[in-house]
Amino acid sequence: MKAIKWGVDLEIGVPPIDRQHKRIVDYINQLLVLNNDNNREEIYTILQQLVDYTISHFAFEEELMEECGYPFVKAHKLVHKLFVKKVASYVARFEQGEDITYELLITLKTWLVNHIKNDDKDFSSLVQKKMHIAKKEGWFSSLISKFLNRQPI
Amino acid sequence: MNKLQWEEKFNTGITVIDGQHQRIVKYINELHEATDQNIERKQVEKILVKLVEYTLTHFAFEESLLIDSGYQYLDEHKKSHQAFCKKLSDLEDKFKSGQNVAPLLTQLLSDWLFEHIVQEDHQYVDCVRNFFLEN
Secondary structure, three states, X not given: OOOOOOOHHHXXXXXXXXXHHHHHHHHHHHHHHHHHHOOHHHHHHHHHHHHHHHHHHHHHHHHHHHHHOOOOHHHHHHHHHHHHHXXXXXXXXXXXXXXXXXXXXXXHHHHXXXXXXXXXXXXXXXXXXXXXXXXXXXXXXXXXXXXXXOOOO | XXXXXXXXXXXXXXXXXXXHHHHHHHHHXXXXXXXXXXXXXXXXXXXXHHHHHHHHHXXXXXXXXXXXXXXXXXXXXXXXXXXXXXXXXXXXXXXXXXXXXXXXXXXXXXXXXXXXXXXXXXXXHHHHHHHHHOO
């Protein structure tokens, strides 16, 4: 299975979100390498890091959408929730000793790329507009500081 | 079966929904191509997994918009989604038992998906737009 190549096509034009997405892509690519070596112990470690990081990223993104008044925030949050549930069920199967990594990697790759390119891009122009308007007021940087403790670095 | 082309008339005008619909069509095209060309089963299975998962996610997203906007035909719309899910799971079963899924795919598309988008999805557009986008 090919690695995900990070590029402008995966950027939504909101720098903190793009950085977070890139980090998730890095985790997935790490898992792809580990899956070739069939190293279960390391796969499990990275998988847990990926899950933790993704949950923090979702929280950050959802807060941002709410702050900007994105109309479909509730539906978007539901999609995040279903994804977290789906991945958790894979992790549980992995813990039971099943070999699910290949299937999980297909899901992760497809889900993330689709989600960024369609659903996340849908709120980006609204966030950019808000960033532009509020630049003078320091709205965006105050939002960042507000969530600094929670923002996945 | 010919490749499915997205047409202007399929657009609901709600960008995020149109993008999701187009991705479902893309996967169905991929699946059809793969089964047509006798591509190895693992590849076909991969596309099938993508199609099923993406469709389920899209339905959840769409239903959430319908619930929030108080769409009066929500129950009917959900039933329609359930029927499509049933077709997808039949398709998966047939594939797993080694059958040719191409005829069922044609049916999924021509008889159901575009019909659903043009008829049923277009019916909720005003309700969703009024609630979310027109204030």
